[in-house]
Amino acid sequence: QKCKVGNSEWVFPSPTGGPMSPDSVLHMLHRVLKRAGLPKVRFHDLRHTFATLALQNGVDVKTVSGMLGHFSAGFTLDTYAHVTTSAKREAAKTMGNILSGAV
Incomplete structure (x- = not known):
């Protein structure tokens, strides 16, 4: 390009x-x-997907917030962070390891 x-x-x-x-x-x-045989999407859908995937895959909220141009990380979390069942499981597992002294 x-x-x-x-x-x-x-x-x-x-x-x-x-x-x-x-x-x-x-x-x-x-x-x-x-x-490509795919459905139409809006740019907002792409932005939402980017933010959600970034947060779920460990990109820190301040970085994502800055990339999206938000005024606060809290707004970014309120808007884009959807805690999934797998994320909850991972958090519970991490805390279990910390509390049991495995970490």
Whole structure:
């Protein structure tokens, strides 16, 4: 992609060399998803998925919060952190190891 765009600061520049319009990006995304046989998604869905997966896989909340441009880590947790059954199990296992002296 870098060879295609040359010295542009944008990964996917518009035909005029500037940033692509959100409508254009969304149209391209929907075309790609359709070709792949996947359902349409909104950008918010992608943002939500990114934040949830990052938090569930150990990226610290301050980092995720900063990447999302949130004003506080608490807001990020309230909005995106969905504690799953497996996360609860892992937390219980970790605490059990700590309390039993295994860690």
